Amino acid sequence: MEETNHTWPESNDRVPYWIYTDQANYERELEKIFYGPFWNYVGLECEIPRPGDFKRTQIGDQSIIVVRDQNDEVNVLVNRCAHRGVKICEHDKGSFKEIMCPYHQWTYDLDGKLLGVPFHRGVRGKGGMPDNFSFEANGLDKLRVHVRNGGIFATMSDATPSFEDYLGPRILGYYDRQLDGRVLKLLGHSRQRIGANWKLMLENIKDTHHASLLHVFFVTFGLFRVDNESRVEMDKTGLHTALSSIRGEQELNDGTAQMRSFSSELTLNDPNFLDFSPEFSGDQTVVMQTLWPNVILQQQSNTLATRQIVPQGPNAFELHWTFFGYETDDEEMTIRRLRQANLMGPAGFVSIDDGQILERTQEGILAHPEKRGVVQLGGHETEDTDHMVTEVALRAFYKGYRKVMGL
Numbered sequence: 173m174e175e176t177n178h179t180w181p182e183s184n185d186r187v188p189y190w191i192y193t194d195q196a197n198y199e200r201e202l203e204k205i206f207y208g209p210f211w212n213y214v215g216l217e218c219e220i221p222r223p224g225d226f227k228r229t230q231i232g233d234q235s236i237i238v239v240r241d242q243n244d245e246v247n248v249l250v251n252r253c254a255h256r257g258v259k260i261c262e263h264d265k266g267s268f269k270e271i272m273c274p275y276h277q278w279t280y281d282l283d284g285k286l287l288g289v290p291f292h293r294g295v296r297g298k299g300g301m302p303d304n305f306s307f308e309a310n311g312l313d314k315l316r317v318h319v320r321n322g323g324i325f326a327t328m329s330d331a332t333p334s335f336e337d338y339l340g341p342r343i344l345g346y347y348d349r350q351l352d353g354r355v356l357k358l359l360g361h362s363r364q365r366i367g368a369n370w371k372l373m374l375e376n377i378k379d380t381h382h383a384s385l386l387h388v389f390f391v392t393f394g395l396f397r398v399d400n401e402s403r404v405e406m407d408k409t410g411l412h413t414a415l416s417s418i419r420g421e422q423e424l425n426d427g428t429a430q431m432r433s434f435s436s437e438l439t440l441n442d443p444n445f446l447d448f449s450p451e452f453s454g455d456q457t458v459v460m461q462t463l464w465p466n467v468i469l470q471q472q473s474n475t476l477a478t479r480q481i482v483p484q485g486p487n488a489f490e491l492h493w494t495f496f497g498y499e500t501d502d503e504e505m506t507i508r509r510l511r512q513a514n515l516m517g518p519a520g521f522v523s524i525d526d527g528q529i530l531e532r533t534q535e536g537i538l539a540h541p542e543k544r545g546v547v548q549l550g551g552h553e554t555e556d557t558d559h560m561v562t563e564v565a566l567r568a569f570y571k572g573y574r575k576v577m578g579l
């Protein structure tokens with residue numbers, strides 16, 4: 173691993189630009205974060221409902237298979253044949269009876285155990301594997317897995333704490349509010365590649381006040397605005413955040429007057445789009461959770477989704493959206509969720525702004541690794557707040573990041 177020459181400038185409220193562009197820093201992130209003592213989100217159980225169902229995904233740069241076995245257990249396996257390193261699975265999702273490498277047909281069960289090696293006893297008394305060849309020692313690499321209320325997480329480290337301790341009581345409370353034990357129903361996927369550093373996506377969600385400035389749709393229709401009643405809450409590491417907010421009315425006040433994106437003339441041809449049906453405890457119409465290191469768990473009105481962040485080197489990431497509801501939803505609720513999903517995804521009424529602005533951020537900083545940004549809105553503190561006119565979650569995030577990265 174190449175050493176980076178860079179150090180952190182001074183405090184958590186200044187963020188150096190090299191952390192978004194430096195290749196050596198990215199490689200350190202893979203080791204310390206994605207392959208380190210943290211729970212990576214890898215999918216939802218409703219994506220692989222039946223035994224044999226699998227999805228392929230990524231942790232850091234490593235290709236991963238998430239598969240349900242015959243005992244209904246979810247296994248997370250590294251997509252690399254134990255024989256010659258071949259990437260075995262080439263489909264994003266599907267169903268296995270067993271897992272066979274196309275090169276020399278080494279075959280594994282759905283738990284990653286090696287079942288068969290062609291010619292292992294030789295042919296006509298010639299060749300074959302040595303007598304002491306161990307099938308047990310030559311399975312697929314298997315990760316620690318934790319499934320909670322339909323969400324699947326995996327870690328490569330033995331040092332990762334229990335999932336409950338990892339999130340801490342408050343963030344776990346928000347997690348359980350949305351993934352409350354009801355069986356989830358898969359509504360669909362979308363994917364996009366964004367030419368920006370992966371951390372900028374987490375920041376985008378932790379940065380509460382941009383929503384009132386960048387997103388014409390949110391501001392105009394009151395879905396998420398600085399003048400809404402809100403909270404910003406972190407776990408003790410600062411790495412996980414929950415932002416919650418209660419929707420306001422479409423009216424002008426001293427907050428909205430400062431928002432150039434507020435437009436009282438805009439109307440919707442289909443007002444059904446804003447039709448919100450309360451379904452969770454509390455009055456919050458928006459709860460956006462960033463669960464370190466790689467997922468956003470979203471409730472915006474009745475559209476629910478996970479957004480998995482898949483880094484692609486320092487200068488790009490993929491965002492894998494999975495929209496879901498609950499098996500108990502009636503048809504009207506499913507239609508409502510799907511209608512509101514138009515806010516989100518690569519071309520969503522709101523999210524399209526984020527994809528573009530993150531790329532412009534990367535373009536702006538790419539040639540200036542020695543410069544640094546300012547995150548001082550709301551002061552210098554890293555404590556929870558009861559409003560969103562603040563960059564507190566970014567400061568808390570970088571406090572945690574520095575600790576993880578040894579910066």
Ligand SMILES: [Fe+2]
Nearest residue numbers: 376383387526
């Ligand atoms: Fe945004």
